[in-house]
Amino acid sequence: MKRLELFGVQGIGEVHAGARLGQIICDGCLSQAIELADNDLLVVAQKIVSKAEGRTVRLDEVKPSERARQLAQELDKDPALVEVILGESRKVIRTGGRALIVETHHGFVCANAGVDQSNVGLGQVALLPRDPDRSARQIRDEIQRLTGKSVGVIISDSFGRAWRIGTVDVAVGIAGMKAIKDERGSQDHHGYELKAAVAAVADEVAAAAELVMGKRDGVPVVIVRGYQLEKKEDGSVRELLRPEAEDLFR
Amino acid sequence: MKRLELFGVQGIGEVHAGARLGQIICDGCLSQAIELADNDLLVVAQKIVSKAEGRTVRLDEVKPSERARQLAQELDKDPALVEVILGESRKVIRTGGRALIVETHHGFVCANAGVDQSNVGLGQVALLPRDPDRSARQIRDEIQRLTGKSVGVIISDSFGRAWRIGTVDVAVGIAGMKAIKDERGSQDHHGYELKAAVAAVADEVAAAAELVMGKRDGVPVVIVRGYQLEKKEDGSVRELLRPEAEDLFR
Numbered sequence: 001m002k003r004l005e006l007f008g009v010q011g012i013g014e015v016h017a018g019a020r021l022g023q024i025i026c027d028g029c030l031s032q033a034i035e036l037a038d039n040d041l042l043v044v045a046q047k048i049v050s051k052a053e054g055r056t057v058r059l060d061e062v063k064p065s066e067r068a069r070q071l072a073q074e075l076d077k078d079p080a081l082v083e084v085i086l087g088e089s090r091k092v093i094r095t096g097g098r099a100l101i102v103e104t105h106h107g108f109v110c111a112n113a114g115v116d117q118s119n120v121g122l123g124q125v126a127l128l129p130r131d132p133d134r135s136a137r138q139i140r141d142e143i144q145r146l147t148g149k150s151v152g153v154i155i156s157d158s159f160g161r162a163w164r165i166g167t168v169d170v171a172v173g174i175a176g177m178k179a180i181k182d183e184r185g186s187q188d189h190h191g192y193e194l195k196a197a198v199a200a201v202a203d204e205v206a207a208a209a210e211l212v213m214g215k216r217d218g219v220p221v222v223i224v225r226g227y228q229l230e231k232k233e234d235g236s237v238r239e240l241l242r243p244e245a246e247d248l249f250r
Numbered sequence: 251m252k253r254l255e256l257f258g259v260q261g262i263g264e265v266h267a268g269a270r271l272g273q274i275i276c277d278g279c280l281s282q283a284i285e286l287a288d289n290d291l292l293v294v295a296q297k298i299v300s301k302a303e304g305r306t307v308r309l310d311e312v313k314p315s316e317r318a319r320q321l322a323q324e325l326d327k328d329p330a331l332v333e334v335i336l337g338e339s340r341k342v343i344r345t346g347g348r349a350l351i352v353e354t355h356h357g358f359v360c361a362n363a364g365v366d367q368s369n370v371g372l373g374q375v376a377l378l379p380r381d382p383d384r385s386a387r388q389i390r391d392e393i394q395r396l397t398g399k400s401v402g403v404i405i406s407d408s409f410g411r412a413w414r415i416g417t418v419d420v421a422v423g424i425a426g427m428k429a430i431k432d433e434r435g436s437q438d439h440h441g442y443e444l445k446a447a448v449a450a451v452a453d454e455v456a457a458a459a460e461l462v463m464g465k466r467d468g469v470p471v472v473i474v475r476g477y478q479l480e481k482k483e484d485g486s487v488r489e490l491l492r493p494e495a496e497d498l499f500r
Contacts, residue, residue, distance in 0.1 A: 001257050001282060002462050002469055008252035032251060094498040101498060109413035111446075118447070119438045158449065162412040162499035163359035164420070165492050166430045166450030168457065180416045183465050188369045196361075197368070197465045199408065200416030207418065208458030211477050212252050215433050215447045219252055227461050242415050248344040248351060249412035249499050 004226040007034065008212045008219035015220075017054035022142025025221050034223065036149045041227060042139070043209035045220035046157040046172055047119050049135050050126040057084055057125050075100055081115065081125065088113035088127055093250055104128065107241045108172065109250065110159045118215070129155065132173025133236045140175040152177035152229050156206035158215075162249055169210035171202035171237050178230040179203075179239040200240055201229075254476040257284065258462045258469035265470075267304035272392025275471050284473065286399045291477060292389070293459035295470035296407040296422055297369050299385050300376040307334055307375050325350055331365065331375065338363035338377055343500055354378065357491045358422065359500065360409045368465070379405065382423025383486045390425040402427035402479050406456035408465075412499060419460035421452035421487050428480040429453075429489040450490055451479075 009028040015021070021044065029036055036042075050056065064072065064079035068086055072079035075098050082100070086092075089102035093109055104113045106128065114128040129135040136153040143151055155173035160166075171179060183197035209222035244250050259278040265271070271294065279286055286292075300306065314322065314329035318336055322329035325348050332350070336342075339352035343359055354363045356378065364378040379385040386403040393401055405423035410416075421429060433447035459472035494500050 001260065002467070003258070004256040004458070004462050006254040006256075006458075010251065096498045097496065099498060118442055118444055119440065120442075121440045122442055160446075161450075163492055163497060164450060164453070164490050166448045166453070166490060167446070168418070168450050168453050170414070186466060188466060189468070190369065190371045192368055192370075192372055194368055194465065196410075196417070198416045199460060199465070200411075200414060200418050201461065203414065203416070203418050204457040204461050207454040208254070208256075208461065210449060211451065211454050211458065212254050215444065215449070216436060216438060217252070218439070240414050240416060242413055246347065247413060248346045248349060 004224065006208060006212050006222055006224050009034070009221040009223065010219055012048070012218070012220055015048040015051045017051065019052040020142060021049065021052050022139045022146060025139065026143060026146045028221065029223075036143065036147050036151060036223070037225065038150050039152075039229060040149070041152045041154060041177070041205055041224040041229060042143070043154045043156050043206055043222045043224060044136075044139060045213060046114070046128060046132070046155050047116070047126055048220045049129050049132070049155050051120070053129055053135065055127040055129060056120055057127065059084070059123055059125060071095065071100065081117075084125055084127070085113045085115050088115060103250070106132065106172075107238070114157055114172070128157065128172060133175065134173075136173040136175035150176065152231070154202055154206055156209060158210065169206040171206045171240065174202050174235050174237050176231060176233065177202065177235045178232040179235060179237060181230065202237070203240065254474065256458060256462050256472055256474050259284070259471040259473065260469055262298070262468070262470055265298040265301045267301065269302040270392060271299065271302050272389045272396060275389065276393060276396045278471065279473075286393065286397050286401060286473070287475065288400050289402070289479060290399070291402045291404060291427070291455055291474040291479060292393070293404045293406050293456055293472045293474060294386075294389060295463060296364070296378060296382070296405050297366070297376055298470045299379050299382070299405050301370070303379055303385065305377040305379060306370055307377065309334070309373055309375060321345065321350065331367070334375055334377070335363045335365050338365060353500070356382065356422075357488070364407055364422070378407065378422060383425065384423075386423040386425035400426065402481070404452055404456055406459060408460065419456040421456045421490065424452050424485050424487050426481060426483065427452065427485045428482040429485060429487060431480065452487070452490065
């Protein structure tokens with residue numbers, strides 16, 4: 001039977017700057033008697049990665065630029081928050097209502113450059129990791145060193161979407177795996193050659209993990225077991241980023 | 251431990267027009283010794299729903315309009331296929347490269363109106379169900395009648411996205427559940443009031459199920475067990491459709 005299991009790693013508690021996440025995750029697994037296995041996928045919430053890397057900012061220490069003040073007024077947002085968002089962005093894609101959709105320095109198109117005020121402490125915001133693939137690789141390497149197991153790692157965040165209501169979690173960084181599953185050129189049972197069969201499996205794994213994480217449940221790490229992941233030593237979330245020239249919605 | 255399990259229902263085989271899917275799914279579960287439980291979620295691939303409802307078209311029986319011919323030439327597509335796509339659409343949103351992004355009569359923004367040539371037989375295409383929420387309700391009701399169990403049902407399809415490469419599966423119809431999880435107004439552990447916390451859980455469940463379905467594995471039904479779904483008798487995929495007036499990308 002094709003089967004997938006997801007379980008949440010609980011009891012990780014508050015993560016502070018400088019924390020070694022690989023170690024923390026292994027400790028969490030141990031305390032729940034979870035033994036990591038080769039080919040397990042670990043989905044790690046961006047928020048704890050950002051905290052461990054010290055990627056948090058106190059809004060009262062931010063001096064908003066004139067542009068940030070103007071945008072903040074238009075969008076009914078905190079000028080200091082807008083300043084932080086602009087600092088994380090290479091381009092503003094759309095504004096409207098209270099929404100500020102940007103392209104981040106990494107190339108993600110998302111609301112507020114992924115800058116987020118929840119679960120980080122009042123008056124503070126968390127930024128996305130500077131190089132989320134590297135963050136994922138560090139976690140993967142530390143787990144390999146501690147347990148001898150070769151896992152895939154996905155760092156996830158909740159992104160809004162065009163056209164549809166609600167966020168879904170997506171991958172913002174990966175390590176040890178391919179982000180997509182490309183079946184173009186293969187045939188279905190009727191002999192039809194598949195033309196559009198590229199699935200964003202890293203995003204689907206992140207979405208699945210969100211069902212276990214929730215937003216308020218204190219489960220920042222989820223183990224996904226049973227997925228036949230395609231290993232790739234230098235896998236990168238960049239596989240998932242549509243180049244601007246091929247994008248009809250930028 | 252927070253835990254989620256997904257298992258694929260195999261051996262369903264080719265589905266023909268007029269098939270009773272609830273019965274077929276129950277038979278499939280029985281043959282794998284899966285006992286359905288209250289609160290299980292069933293994710294059913296759109297393709298078998300469309301086939302059961304006779305929503306397939308032979309392209310050689312389609313007479314393309316002048317508009318379809320023109321668009322087909324621009325986009326290097328089959329004129330008959332474009333004619334079918336236009337018939338399923340209330341509006342063309344973008345064209346470019348070989349892509350034809352439309353808004354369907356249901357209100358979905360997606361490529362090709364969900365019209366799809368794979369896994370349906372050479373020279374044929376499958377259309378989305380006419381009323382996918384109703385299709386989901388029929389499956390749910392039939393399962394309830396046959397097993398006495400109250401399950402949630404999601405009909406899923408693979409949709410492309412703006413900005414990111416690859417498809418993810420999303421819900422195109424639901425029954426017996428809420429499509430979103432809305433935690434706005436509740437507080438995180440630091441006392442911060444969550445402002446953007448609306449998760450498209452039906453889409454996340456569909457995405458998770460795709461990891462088990464695959465495109466070529468003959469697993470059109472996946473059971474998701476362990477998710478604390480919010481029941482809603484008149485749940486609808488319309489909860490997930492962003493009104494055009496609030497959409498920055500239409």
